[in-house]
Amino acid sequence: MTGAVIEIQSLTKRFGGTTAVDDLSFRVEPGVVTGFLGPNGAGKTTTLRSLLGLVRPTSGRATFDGRAYTELADPLGTVGTALEAASFHPGRSGRDHLRVAAAAAGIRDSRVDEVLAWVGLADAARRRVGGYSLGMRQRLGLAFALLGDPGALVLDEPINGLDPEGIRWIRVFLRDLAAEGRTVLVSSHLLSEVQQTVDRVVIISHGRLAYEGTLDGLESGAVARVRVDAADRDALARALAASGAVVEAAADGLRVSGVDAERIGSLAFAAGVPLKLLVPEREGLEDVFLEIVGEGEIR
Amino acid sequence: MIRSLRSELRKISTTRSWWVLALILFGWVGLNAAGIAALGSVLVDQSGGMVGPESIPPLVYSTVTAVGYVFPLLFGALASTAEFRHQTLTPTFLATPRRGRVLGGKVGAGLIWGVVFGVVGVAASVGVGALVLQLTGVHPDLGSADNLALIARAAIAMALWAVVGVALGVLLPNQVAVIVVVLAFTQFLEPLLRLAANFWEWTAAIGRFLPGAATDALVGSSIYALIAGGAADALEWWQGGLVLGGYAVLFLAIGGLTTWRRDVT
Ligand SMILES: Nc1ncnc2c1ncn2[C@@H]1O[C@H](COP(=O)(O)OP(=O)(O)O)[C@@H](O)[C@H]1O
Numbered sequence: 001m002t003g004a005v006i007e008i009q010s011l012t013k014r015f016g017g018t019t020a021v022d023d024l025s026f027r028v029e030p031g032v033v034t035g036f037l038g039p040n041g042a043g044k045t046t047t048l049r050s051l052l053g054l055v056r057p058t059s060g061r062a063t064f065d066g067r068a069y070t071e072l073a074d075p076l077g078t079v080g081t082a083l084e085a086a087s088f089h090p091g092r093s094g095r096d097h098l099r100v101a102a103a104a105a106g107i108r109d110s111r112v113d114e115v116l117a118w119v120g121l122a123d124a125a126r127r128r129v130g131g132y133s134l135g136m137r138q139r140l141g142l143a144f145a146l147l148g149d150p151g152a153l154v155l156d157e158p159i160n161g162l163d164p165e166g167i168r169w170i171r172v173f174l175r176d177l178a179a180e181g182r183t184v185l186v187s188s189h190l191l192s193e194v195q196q197t198v199d200r201v202v203i204i205s206h207g208r209l210a211y212e213g214t215l216d217g218l219e220s221g222a223v224a225r226v227r228v229d230a231a232d233r234d235a236l237a238r239a240l241a242a243s244g245a246v247v248e249a250a251a252d253g254l255r256v257s258g259v260d261a262e263r264i265g266s267l268a269f270a271a272g273v274p275l276k277l278l279v280p281e282r283e284g285l286e287d288v289f290l291e292i293v294g295e296g297e298i299r
Numbered sequence: 300m301i302r303s304l305r306s307e308l309r310k311i312s313t314t315r316s317w318w319v320l321a322l323i324l325f326g327w328v329g330l331n332a333a334g335i336a337a338l339g340s341v342l343v344d345q346s347g348g349m350v351g352p353e354s355i356p357p358l359v360y361s362t363v364t365a366v367g368y369v370f371p372l373l374f375g376a377l378a379s380t381a382e383f384r385h386q387t388l389t390p391t392f393l394a395t396p397r398r399g400r401v402l403g404g405k406v407g408a409g410l411i412w413g414v415v416f417g418v419v420g421v422a423a424s425v426g427v428g429a430l431v432l433q434l435t436g437v438h439p440d441l442g443s444a445d446n447l448a449l450i451a452r453a454a455i456a457m458a459l460w461a462v463v464g465v466a467l468g469v470l471l472p473n474q475v476a477v478i479v480v481v482l483a484f485t486q487f488l489e490p491l492l493r494l495a496a497n498f499w500e501w502t503a504a505i506g507r508f509l510p511g512a513a514t515d516a517l518v519g520s521s522i523y524a525l526i527a528g529g530a531a532d533a534l535e536w537w538q539g540g541l542v543l544g545g546y547a548v549l550f551l552a553i554g555g556l557t558t559w560r561r562d563v564t
């Protein structure tokens with residue numbers, strides 16, 4: 001199976017005076033899990049709803065293999081969707097919720113029971129959705145996404161509200177779907193939530209693209225620093241600063257950037273300052289993420 | 300369109316509101332039919348030939364629309380507004396992204412369920428009404444072609460009212476607002492307007508196009524038409540049907556161009 005390529009082209013959406021999505025472009029390829037990241041209010045949901053024909057973009061296009069969602073001959077068979085705050089009639093059972101969609105898409109009813117069993121809702125299928133927990137609603141949302149056995153999956157914050165067991169389950173599930181050749185686009189406001197699951201990330205901030213690429217590429221953007229200390233801390237700081245390094249004093253030593261650990265060692269040796277600590281440090285991915293989306297400095 | 304229709308039919312059969320409303324419809328129409336049948340038989344006895352026994356059954360049988368049309372109307376309006384209220388427009392438009400098709404499916408489903416309401420209502424007005432007539436010694440006259448035609452047209456009117464409700468719910472997606480509007484208009488405003496319209500000839504000419512008046516024209520009889528009298532000539536039965544359908548088309552056109560095209564967020 002090969003899923004559709006998702007393409008967002010110069011997408012802009014304004015709600016009155018608010019620009020929710022601002023000239024956004026990116027591509028999502030089949031066969032990998034792509035994370036769609038950004039803090040709350042960054043415009044993820046608006047982008048996905050525009051892609052799915054629920055929101056009319058102010059300008060730009062969003063397509064599956066070049067076709068708008070509203071032009072797809074078999075929408076549920078092409079794209080499976082679970083949107084944030086998935087909406088159900090509380091008086092309808094989970095099974096009936098899916099049967100309503102199955103009828104609209106010309107999907108046989110036996111498929112409904114299949115997907116319900118798949119997401120672990122077989123026992124609750126005939127109960128009213130009004131009594132479901134948030135995690136069960138998320139699972140029902142996923143069952144809806146899988147109903148048409150689609151080549152592409154668009155999931156808005158699917159991990160939100162799942163219990164730890166559910167989180168482990170969905171991670172494996174998404175990886176399996178991508179391994180089958182499907183296109184998988186998963187949004188989240190937390191990098192850590194999807195870090196172990198995604199191969200590529202698209203990061204947006206204030207509706208604009210902030211980063212598109214692999215997780216490794218994101219990591220290499222991290223600022224390398226070295227924590228270093230000596231009995232004569234001042235002498236060490238002078239020697240390092242003289243060679244152009246950026247030195248910050250901290251309670252547990254100096255934080256140095258601009259030069260690597262090896263260079264610091266030889267500078268200290270040349271200055272005759274014996275070191276008692278030399279530790280290369282890397283910023284965590286989460287810090288890089290926060291910095292990219294412009295929330296790093298606020299903290 | 301067929302798929303959409305099947306989906307919309309399922310939406311209705313999988314929730315409670317249709318049978319709750321159908322049950323109340325049966326009770327309320329049955330009560331009114333019984334009351335009018337009993338009253339009518341007394342009238343026939345006491346009037347000394349002024350009121351013929353053949354004038355009573357049409358009044359009894361037409362209670363289905365005279366007092367019952369508000370139920371398919373509410374039913375249709377609730378079916379449409381539920382999608383907005385519970386945000387189920389999202390899965391609906393995901394499964395059927397062409398919104399016009401969804402609207403078509405809703406109208407079709409409204410019509411079909413409206414027939415169900417018509418059958419339930421007629422079962423009450425004719426079932427209970429004819430029984431009471433029989434018991435009080437007035438001939439139910441169920442064999443007459445006029446009465447049978449009246450019963451069939453009453454069922455059609457109920458189906459049309461369900462469609463008007465579906466259309467109204469699209470035009471006014473706020474569920475509370477639509478319930479208030481429906482109850483205020485049908486229970487209070489329209490009866491007043493119909494009475495007031497009879498003061499002048501020109502207002503009476505317009506009054507014929509009020510939805511309740513059009514319903515009476517379509518059905519051919521009603522206790523209201525009797526009370527209000529008729530300064531202007533009533534519409535033909537088919538014209539009454541067209542007027543009701545016209546309301547549905549008007550609401551659908553405006554709703555379809557406004558609320559139905561909005562962003563679903
Ligand atoms: N229907 C709407 N009307 C007005 N503003 C909206 C609407 N939907 C979203 N927004 C605004 O658009 C911005 C992006 O929101 P959203 O796409 O939900 O972000 P995210 O999913 O990344 O949290 C926010 O500022 C939000 O307030």
Ligand SMILES: [Mg+2]
Nearest residue numbers: 044045046084
């Ligand atoms: Mg969101």
